[in-house]
Amino acid sequence: MAASVACSFFFDAEPAGEASMPALDACALCSKPLARDSDIFMYRGDTPFCSEDCRHEQMQLDAVYARQAARRLQRYSSGASARRGHQETRKVSVAS
Numbered sequence: 001m002a003a004s005v006a007c008s009f010f011f012d013a014e015p016a017g018e019a020s021m022p023a024l025d026a027c028a029l030c031s032k033p034l035a036r037d038s039d040i041f042m043y044r045g046d047t048p049f050c051s052e053d054c055r056h057e058q059m060q061l062d063a064v065y066a067r068q069a070a071r072r073l074q075r076y077s078s079g080a081s082a083r084r085g086h087q088e089t090r091k092v093s094v095a096s
Contacts, residue, residue, distance in 0.1 A: 029054040 024040060026033055027050035034040055034050055041049040049055040 024048045027051075027054050029058050 024034060026048075028043075028047045029049060032050045032054075034048060038050075041052055041055040043049060043055050043058055047058070049058065
């Protein structure tokens with residue numbers, strides 16, 4: 001009896017509390033239904049696309065997002081280092 005409980009736990013289609021992986025029933029970019037007898041073009045291991053064109057477009061979008069994130073990080077880090085170098089000092093008089 002314990003073996004059947006373990007099997008149902010390990011082979012559950014969607015474990016509770018975990019995000020599910022993309023299903024292989026539609027293109028991740030254009031949402032076109034994927035036929036069982038047609039080619040499926042994968043990207044990043046688990047993301048399905050209906051064509052090489054859709055997959056390539058997603059790759060280009062990811063590259064643009066990565067460049068934008070790198071620029072934001074560079075601006076943030078250069079701004080933070082500039083602020084560290086120019087700290088203001090103020091004298092505060094304290095009444096005793």
